[in-house]
Amino acid sequence: MSKIKITEVALRDGSHAMSHQYTVEQVKTITKALNDASVPYIEVSHGDGLGGSSIQYGLSGTDELKLIEAAVEAADFSKIAVLLIPGIGTIEDLKNAHRIGADMVRVATHVTEADVSKQHLETAKELGMETVGFLMMSHMAPVDKLIEQAKLMESYGADTVYVVDSAGALLPDQVAERIKALRQALTVDIGFHAHNNLSLAMGNTLAAIKQGATRIDGSVRCLGAGAGNTQTEVLAAVLEKMGIETGIDFYKMMDIAENIIAPILPGTQEITKDSLTMGYAGVYSSFRLHAERAAKRYNLDSRDILIELGKQKIVGGQEDMIIDVAAELAKKNKITV
Amino acid sequence: MSKIKITEVALRDGSHAMSHQYTVEQVKTITKALNDASVPYIEVSHGDGLGGSSIQYGLSGTDELKLIEAAVEAADFSKIAVLLIPGIGTIEDLKNAHRIGADMVRVATHVTEADVSKQHLETAKELGMETVGFLMMSHMAPVDKLIEQAKLMESYGADTVYVVDSAGALLPDQVAERIKALRQALTVDIGFHAHNNLSLAMGNTLAAIKQGATRIDGSVRCLGAGAGNTQTEVLAAVLEKMGIETGIDFYKMMDIAENIIAPILPGTQEITKDSLTMGYAGVYSSFRLHAERAAKRYNLDSRDILIELGKQKIVGGQEDMIIDVAAELAKKNKITV
Incomplete structure (x- = not known):
């Protein structure tokens, strides 16, 4: 080899x-x-x-x-x-x-x-x-x-x-x-x-x-x-x-x-909830705080927002899309309920 | 699937x-x-x-x-x-x-x-x-x-x-x-x-x-x-x-x-020197302390002993072999030097 x-x-x-x-x-x-x-x-x-x-x-x-x-x-x-x-x-x-x-x-x-x-x-x-x-x-x-x-x-x-x-x-x-x-x-x-x-x-x-x-x-x-x-x-x-x-x-x-x-080492290098969510969703770690804020506003799980951002292939610089995606998810949840 | x-x-x-x-x-x-x-x-x-x-x-x-x-x-x-x-x-x-x-x-x-x-x-x-x-x-x-x-x-x-x-x-x-x-x-x-x-x-x-x-x-x-x-x-x-x-x-x-x-969690679940050595050598973790004692006695690196134990497929219950393996390694090292 x-x-x-x-x-x-x-x-x-x-x-x-x-x-x-x-x-x-x-x-x-x-x-x-x-x-x-x-x-x-x-x-x-x-x-x-x-x-x-x-x-x-x-x-x-x-x-x-x-x-x-x-x-x-x-x-x-x-x-x-x-x-x-x-x-x-x-x-x-x-x-x-x-x-x-x-x-x-x-x-x-x-x-x-x-x-x-x-x-x-x-x-x-x-x-x-x-x-x-x-x-x-x-x-x-x-x-x-x-x-x-x-x-x-x-x-x-x-x-x-x-x-x-x-x-x-x-x-x-x-x-x-x-x-x-x-x-x-x-x-x-x-x-x-x-x-x-x-x-x-x-x-x-x-x-x-x-x-x-x-x-x-x-x-x-x-x-x-x-x-x-x-x-x-x-x-x-x-x-x-x-x-x-x-x-x-x-x-x-x-x-x-x-x-x-x-x-x-400043902290643990274990796989935490945050790092796992980023990997699963395939999104930038900088999205996390935005997603948490949006989750609070629309009463959602921030993981659902991050996963949806990944699906829509949102990239760095499009952070303003996060609130739109959250609003859309909240609307969908209401219809489903 | x-x-x-x-x-x-x-x-x-x-x-x-x-x-x-x-x-x-x-x-x-x-x-x-x-x-x-x-x-x-x-x-x-x-x-x-x-x-x-x-x-x-x-x-x-x-x-x-x-x-x-x-x-x-x-x-x-x-x-x-x-x-x-x-x-x-x-x-x-x-x-x-x-x-x-x-x-x-x-x-x-x-x-x-x-x-x-x-x-x-x-x-x-x-x-x-x-x-x-x-x-x-x-x-x-x-x-x-x-x-x-x-x-x-x-x-x-x-x-x-x-x-x-x-x-x-x-x-x-x-x-x-x-x-x-x-x-x-x-x-x-x-x-x-x-x-x-x-x-x-x-x-x-x-x-x-x-x-x-x-x-x-x-x-x-x-x-x-x-x-x-x-x-x-x-x-x-x-x-x-x-x-x-x-x-x-x-x-x-x-x-x-x-x-x-x-x-x-009682301690870190990171991959440390000890756990890596066990995985590399493919030996029981219970061998580690024995190997460290033998290493001290024969002025060896305990990792060399553990790796040799793995090669010789020593299993649990054969801990008394560890000192023999160490002695053998020390002898070999002398000849090489």
Whole structure:
């Protein structure tokens, strides 16, 4: 079997769980340890990517450029990656990250909006960075649409295209179908980024690898948004058990999880009612508070609203639709009663 | 797709995590809530089954017969199951459990020792109970041996035979292979009991269902031994999403997890270094302390000892082998150095 390259996202996706309060000292310690365990890529950014620090997305406790710089200094083996969501981060942010030593950028868009990644992927290529196209909320597009969008990213110069299960909503067969189709349609590497909302991060990851994904994201001790990502130290052990090479020292990864990450975990990484509901409905976690307010107003269960939002494929930016959907549900309930 | 019947094991497998200190009041409350959520089977016993309360396996805070009685009284829909490991529990224990209203017994043996379940399964049948043969540590036997043992249980009158992944050591393809082979070889129902040590409880459970398993164990909020079992409320949601009927009200299951179980959780149900090591090595959790002592004596990493014990397929009762294995490893290390 081919070699799997793992990107550790605890210092980016995990930044959500840490309310974006990582310190330079923490980033140094964690990066140094991950580097010693031979993790090939470590992503460091605000949870919502470069430039994410804001009232809307959460203010960073420390300027992310300082954190990236600390990671670059601490790593002599691992490559440092940054996330960039066009519209949140800018070309300027990308250039700054490159200037201080970031090796790779992952340009992330909604699964149907790959075209907004063109400029950023092309600029990164010109800068000599390794490039990844990151198709978020991949469960929301049918397979043919996903292929079309992935091909766009490939044409812009992405070295890898990722299927990103942002809401942790995909099932193993759905992951397999998507990766298989992309493997046939693209010549670049295929990656997979899971969330554990349905307790399927690992199962989905193995399904992706079976179909030819070679780039996989993990978060040590599940330190990621929602229910966390594929647990890196467990993934390293599982792949070792399967005889699939990752290059990672999984004893060291286990020790990092236990001795460095567990003590700073801000809360439980278990699958709670909220994270399960998000995964089941397949919606953005930012919808939750809106749905709870609307549920109160119309005397509904907020889960019914979230599930309906998922069915109607409401996306970020359409939060004003939530109240309409709730009103509609309340009306339907009355008729049924 | 066929209907899946779920057995909730938080009041039995979860008893390990609760150090066997469940109270009558807790069992009443939890059973009543599970009953209201239409869970078909609820298992109530000491973590090591009927008669498990002992210095060796842990003393129960409350006589398990009192707990079983409380569950029987609290449930008017759910059937109450008990676990019996011959050698720990006796025919007398089985009769007592039946007398106070237990509907089903799961007779559990090591995967290669199904013959010791004969008497208990036959007696249960005579008593008119529903019967399950429970093949523990299923990862330790090759598929043909597993089939042979399952057929024995079928011949003794088991209505269902379970593949039990006691150490959470199986991978999805291994589960699929085993369930498929059993489905072809047996006429009775096939069940699957997962542990989450490798973060694969849900992925493995879906693989089992795909190959024809119709009886599945879950523990609400992962309240089971080690890293817990397949998380019941998540399983109910996932199967609902897949259009596979369980009969369970998954909103109610989510509420039970959040409002009743989470507050009494004694510790984290995350995948820790210990539970991961057990799953990777495929050994009994009772080996851990022995391995740690041997590691100290021979200046080894206890994980190396546990993994070697797994390779040599050492089973419970052979704890005295642990020091020999450690000595052997230490000798080998010296030669290599």
